Amino acid sequence: MKKALIIIDMLNDFVKDDAPLKVPGIEKIIRPIKREIEKAKKNNFPVIYLCDSHDPDDPEFRIYPPHAVKNTGGAKVIAELRPQGSDIIIKKISLSGFYNTKLKEVLDKMEIGGVIITGCITNICVYFTAFEATVRGYGVDVVEDAVAAIKKEDHDCAIRQMKEVLKANII
Numbered sequence: 001m002k003k004a005l006i007i008i009d010m011l012n013d014f015v016k017d018d019a020p021l022k023v024p025g026i027e028k029i030i031r032p033i034k035r036e037i038e039k040a041k042k043n044n045f046p047v048i049y050l051c052d053s054h055d056p057d058d059p060e061f062r063i064y065p066p067h068a069v070k071n072t073g074g075a076k077v078i079a080e081l082r083p084q085g086s087d088i089i090i091k092k093i094s095l096s097g098f099y100n101t102k103l104k105e106v107l108d109k110m111e112i113g114g115v116i117i118t119g120c121i122t123n124i125c126v127y128f129t130a131f132e133a134t135v136r137g138y139g140v141d142v143v144e145d146a147v148a149a150i151k152k153e154d155h156d157c158a159i160r161q162m163k164e165v166l167k168a169n170i171i
Contacts, residue, residue, distance in 0.1 A: 001113035001114050002114075003045050003115060004046045004048050004107060004110065004112045004114075004115055004116070005036055005037065005046070005048065005116045005118065006048050006050060006115050006117050006118065006129065007033060007050070007077075007081065008097060008118065008120060008125050008126055009050065009052055009068070009121070009125055010030075010077055010078055010120065012073055012078055013052075013068045013074035014026060014067070015027070020065040020067045020074070021065060021067045023120050023121060023150055024150060026120060028145075029120070029146050029147065030080050032143060032146035033081055033118045033119070034080070035146075036116065036143055036146055037081070040116070045116070046086070046110055047083070047084075047087045048088045048089075048103070049077055049083055049087060049088065049089045050103065050125070051089060051092065052068035052092060054066070054067070054075075055093075058093070060093075088106060090103050094128075095128040096128040097125070097129035098136070113138065114139030114140065115140055116141045117130055117141065118146035118147060122147045122155040123154040123155065123158035127161065131166060134166045134167070134168065140162070140168040141169045142168050143171055144170050147159075
């Protein structure tokens with residue numbers, strides 16, 4: 001089965017020290033994501049970046065602080081993981097990488113049967129993207145050392161739910 005590597009929200013507004021939604025310890029997943037990028041390239045799997053891209057008055061800002069506003073530095077992929085060559089960037093406006101995006105269309109056009117998910121936040125965008133991939137019939141692998149959450153207990157709960165409920169492969 002052909003797979004695609006998905007890197008979720010590895011943006012300045014989640015990673016940098018002064019970021020509005022800084023994920024504690026997120027730096028630990030940069031090296032594992034790089035490893036997954038190398039593996040994807042060796043296996044000729046596409047690399048897809050799902051990136052928050054919000055309007056300044058996005059309703060999500062009633063829940064979370066303003067972050068990843070379109071055309072700002074906070075909405076850019078961190079330098080260490082900058083997309084290269086044929087990598088694909090898909091902007092998203094919600095917690096799921098599928099909601100009002102071209103992700104499904106891109107995956108189907110490339111005849112992708114499964115996704116390998118990395119990035120942040122484990123119990124939010126990673127979880128909801130894994131859920132949407134599952135209900136759309138894609139195989140789902142979640143790379144445990146390449147996803148991060150704000151709280152360890154939220155990370156652990158989301159990993160358990162993806163494994164037990166979604167039947168995702170936790171690798």
